[in-house]
Amino acid sequence: MSIKFKAAVAASVAGLLTLSACGGDSSAASGEEINLIAYSTPQTAYQAIQGLFQDTDEGADVTFKESYGPSGDQSRAVEAGQPADFVNFSLESDVTRLVDAGLVADDWNTGEHEGIVADSVVVLVVREGNPKNIQGWDDIVKPGVGIVSPNPASSGGARWNILAAWGHVLATGGTEDDAKAYLTKFFKNAVSLPGSARDALTSFTSGNGDVLVSYENEAILARQNGEPIEYIVPDETLLIETPAAVTVDAPAVANEFLSFLYTPEAQTEFVKSGYRSVIDGISVEVEGATDPANPFPTPKTLLTVGGDFGGWGEAKAKFFDEGGIVPVIQEETGTLE
Amino acid sequence: MTALLEQKPGRAARKRRPARAVNALGGASGLGMGLAMIWFSLLVLIPLAAVVVQATTGGWDGFWNTLTNGQTQAAIRLTVFQSFFVTMLNVVMGTMIAWVLVRDRFPGAAILDVLIDVPFALPTIVAGLVLLALYGPESPIGINIANQSTAVTFALAFVTLPFVVRTVQPVLEELDKDVEEAAASLGASRLTTFRRVILPSLVPAIAAGAAMAFARASGEYGSLVLLSGNLPFETEVASVRVLSYLEGGYKAQASVVASVMLFIALVVIVLLDVIQRRVSRRG
Amino acid sequence: MVKTSPLVRLVLRLTVVVYLVGLVAWPVTMVVRQTFEEGFTYILDSFDDPNVVNALQLTLVATVASVLINLVFGVTISILLVRYQFPGKRLLSAMIDMPLSVSPVVVGLALLLVYNPRDGWFGKGLAEAGVQIIFSTPGIIMATTFVALPLVIREVVPVLEEIGDEQEWAARSLGANAVQTFRRITLPSIRWAVIYGVVLTLARSLGEFGAVKVVSGNIVGATQTTTLVIEERYQNFDRPTAFALAFLLMFAAILCIVIVSILRVRHESRSH
Numbered sequence: 011m012s013i014k015f016k017a018a019v020a021a022s023v024a025g026l027l028t029l030s031a032c033g034g035d036s037s038a039a040s041g042e043e044i045n046l047i048a049y050s051t052p053q054t055a056y057q058a059i060q061g062l063f064q065d066t067d068e069g070a071d072v073t074f075k076e077s078y079g080p081s082g083d084q085s086r087a088v089e090a091g092q093p094a095d096f097v098n099f100s101l102e103s104d105v106t107r108l109v110d111a112g113l114v115a116d117d118w119n120t121g122e123h124e125g126i127v128a129d130s131v132v133v134l135v136v137r138e139g140n141p142k143n144i145q146g147w148d149d150i151v152k153p154g155v156g157i158v159s160p161n162p163a164s165s166g167g168a169r170w171n172i173l174a175a176w177g178h179v180l181a182t183g184g185t186e187d188d189a190k191a192y193l194t195k196f197f198k199n200a201v202s203l204p205g206s207a208r209d210a211l212t213s214f215t216s217g218n219g220d221v222l223v224s225y226e227n228e229a230i231l232a233r234q235n236g237e238p239i240e241y242i243v244p245d246e247t248l249l250i251e252t253p254a255a256v257t258v259d260a261p262a263v264a265n266e267f268l269s270f271l272y273t274p275e276a277q278t279e280f281v282k283s284g285y286r287s288v289i290d291g292i293s294v295e296v297e298g299a300t301d302p303a304n305p306f307p308t309p310k311t312l313l314t315v316g317g318d319f320g321g322w323g324e325a326k327a328k329f330f331d332e333g334g335i336v337p338v339i340q341e342e343t344g345t346l347e
Numbered sequence: 348m349t350a351l352l353e354q355k356p357g358r359a360a361r362k363r364r365p366a367r368a369v370n371a372l373g374g375a376s377g378l379g380m381g382l383a384m385i386w387f388s389l390l391v392l393i394p395l396a397a398v399v400v401q402a403t404t405g406g407w408d409g410f411w412n413t414l415t416n417g418q419t420q421a422a423i424r425l426t427v428f429q430s431f432f433v434t435m436l437n438v439v440m441g442t443m444i445a446w447v448l449v450r451d452r453f454p455g456a457a458i459l460d461v462l463i464d465v466p467f468a469l470p471t472i473v474a475g476l477v478l479l480a481l482y483g484p485e486s487p488i489g490i491n492i493a494n495q496s497t498a499v500t501f502a503l504a505f506v507t508l509p510f511v512v513r514t515v516q517p518v519l520e521e522l523d524k525d526v527e528e529a530a531a532s533l534g535a536s537r538l539t540t541f542r543r544v545i546l547p548s549l550v551p552a553i554a555a556g557a558a559m560a561f562a563r564a565s566g567e568y569g570s571l572v573l574l575s576g577n578l579p580f581e582t583e584v585a586s587v588r589v590l591s592y593l594e595g596g597y598k599a600q601a602s603v604v605a606s607v608m609l610f611i612a613l614v615v616i617v618l619l620d621v622i623q624r625r626v627s628r629r630g
Numbered sequence: 631m632v633k634t635s636p637l638v639r640l641v642l643r644l645t646v647v648v649y650l651v652g653l654v655a656w657p658v659t660m661v662v663r664q665t666f667e668e669g670f671t672y673i674l675d676s677f678d679d680p681n682v683v684n685a686l687q688l689t690l691v692a693t694v695a696s697v698l699i700n701l702v703f704g705v706t707i708s709i710l711l712v713r714y715q716f717p718g719k720r721l722l723s724a725m726i727d728m729p730l731s732v733s734p735v736v737v738g739l740a741l742l743l744v745y746n747p748r749d750g751w752f753g754k755g756l757a758e759a760g761v762q763i764i765f766s767t768p769g770i771i772m773a774t775t776f777v778a779l780p781l782v783i784r785e786v787v788p789v790l791e792e793i794g795d796e797q798e799w800a801a802r803s804l805g806a807n808a809v810q811t812f813r814r815i816t817l818p819s820i821r822w823a824v825i826y827g828v829v830l831t832l833a834r835s836l837g838e839f840g841a842v843k844v845v846s847g848n849i850v851g852a853t854q855t856t857t858l859v860i861e862e863r864y865q866n867f868d869r870p871t872a873f874a875l876a877f878l879l880m881f882a883a884i885l886c887i888v889i890v891s892i893l894r895v896r897h898e899s900r901s902h
Contacts, residue, residue: 050865053866054866075849075850075851075852076849076850076851077847077848077849077850078848078850078862079848080594082594082596083594086593086594086596087765087847089748090742090746090747090748090764091746091747091748091750091753091757091764091765092764092765092847092849093765107596111748161577161591163591163592163594165594200578201494201576201578202493202494202576202577202578203576203577203578203579204572204576204577205572205577205587205590205591205594208865209572209865211865212864212865213576216476216479216480216483216484216485217479217483217484217485217493218483218484218493218494218576231867232867235867236867237867332597337418340418340579341417341418371714371715371716375808376710376714379706379710380710380714380716382706383703383706383707383710386703387703387707387725387726390772390775390776390779391725391728391729391776391779392725393744393751393752394737394740394741394743394744394745394776395728395732395740397740397743397744397751398736398739398740398743401743440645440646440649443642443645443646444646444649444650446642447642447643447646451639451642451643453643459646459647459650460891461884461887461888461891462650462654462655462658463650463654464833464883464884464887465654465658465880465884466654467830467833467834467837467883467887468833468836468837468879468880468883468884468887469657469658469661469837469876469879469880469883470836470837470838470839470857470860470876470879470880471837471839471840472839472857472860472861472864473661473860473876473879473880474657476864476872477657477660477661478657480660481656481657481660501653504653505653505654505657508653508654537635558727559727559730559784561731562727562728562730562731563730563731565731565733566730566731566732566733566734566736567733568733568734568735568840569734569839569840585733586733586734586735586736589733589735589736589739590735593735593739601739602739605733605735605736605739608731608732608733608736609728609731609732609736612728612731612732613724613728613731616724616727616728616731617724620720620723620724
């Protein structure tokens, strides 16, 4: 019957599919290829750095295949088998996931820079002109101020924000209960909790809320692209450290790429994108910073996850896992509605 | 011959010729069935089963804990309620739109007809962005519904618009006017005629459209991401909750919520299928 | 014919127009306005980016594949559902509707669980045999095909049910074999349902986003479909390109729908 004919067509289509799968990823590159998997923000920086790397001897024959997206998504994709040679995420736990999966060696962060390629800080982003006159953490939990922040359940960026918010209370002499009360007010004021840091930026620039809690480099990048926003570096804030690593099966040139990232040329590109360098001596005007000539003011109190929170493992368990401080507060503020 | 062959795509009309004795599968049709089922299994059944299996990896306890999590419950409740509400909205508006398009000729009606298919043609993220721009904080007409449950309703109404309209339209077109005129000549008021004569013939089509609208609404994601704000307990829908679980690394919990949504959708589909058959048998 | 009073008719008309304009027409004009802010520049400039061109090609491949596969599968299943009897028919019919209700996130998760190269049920074995599904084109095709699966079937089944099978019986009793019956009798009778189903499948496939995002890996220049590029461009402060691409997808889908409607009207008026 007709069915036979159609079955034959279906079979041949399926065959075509299989063929395309086999042939699909055969990039006949004469040089080497580095699969670069990163979170979304450093895309501009990497595209410049790749060019610089290809100008060097080690990188002369190298081509890049890149993917950018939310840090957690990317990490999970690599865990699920997405080809990766070099990874750069916004959260250490996203690298740890790969270590646990046997894809990254467990000495990835024992080097001089402990695996961190670029830094930033948590800042408060406001509309041009700062209409609500927000100067610090205490101003954003006032009634009537709408906060936009990524959702801590799904976003790595959100976790930096929460820890910064918590840390500032303790750093100014508050107790843990004070900090919990602060976070409760924070979530009550939240008008939008998008899935990722970049989504939060988009939400804010589309008109939601009065203040966005975000990374300094995101704010600078947005301003470079003409977004009418300003940002405030609070007196107490958290140092954001973005980890990078090379996978176990990566070609040797991927390691050389990682080393290249610590050179002044590469770090300059990061800085131009709004990041704080991890090596000394980079001094360049950064367009988009509040003061391009002095783009990275040192906050009065700079907290770190390692120093003030006992490392990500402890922080995750205490704050973000089921039963942790944040889910409990979210449940409370939610059910209080 | 031509009269039988030409027809309009769409739902069955009121007059339905009973099918002749149906064949049992055998030989070539059996082979075809086998191949089709293999394909369907590989693409749909097995992957969906994998989700359900994943949901059981936490055991009964894990399953129950996830379901009793306040935030998850709120998300599921919101999704079901909003999908139901939007489906009802579509039943009313969809029938109304179909009526106006079929029974009322006025200049520009053709353009409206094309508009109905736009939600199908527009990628969901674009729909979300655009709705945010028009009905969010920067709305040119001052209507700001972003980050409220109204926003969810709006986005869902947008993506489900075509379903009821497109199932009811062909039936309305096919409707036999004789019975309506008979009723009118017997003194029935317009409303009664509509209620007793027209509506029953439309119910199967409406039910079919409603099933698809509910199904689509309960799974919607792209258009809600920016417009709704994903506020837990307020505007967080089930699909966002699944994603949150996934991104937290809680695959089993994500699968639990996904399985529950699959189950609800299946129940609604079957229910509406029963309604469809019940009514068409009577009619 | 029930004659509605002029007042009722006006009210109905007004309600419908306001609803459709507010919900659909206005958003569409916004997309158009944003795209053509500077004439055709945005659209033309977007073609300069090789990643965009690659994405458009990928969308085309995935859409064509999805349409072909769902056409064959859809017509087959429709005929089997209507003309044959077998146990589990009602359940199969309900399951066929499932893809419409499955959230794209779940679609991605489901396909990932089964076909991912590290520990997927089938993916592991396939990867060892050199076949890449997830993070590659076949995975994208599968995700796109999945979400559009019921569309052809839902159009064809009611038509098959309505027209009955007397013609086919007649043809068979006159000696036509199965293929002839299918080609000469069945296929022409469901032609318009199939075409409309195909167009809906096309529109749905062009716009698929969520599921593709999960299974593709979002590899720039390799596994990004147009919808993924739209999101990326929008979030990287490049709204012109995002809107230009959105407009292209929307326009392509609407064009097909409109052409089919016109052809259908032309065909009907000709045979009256």
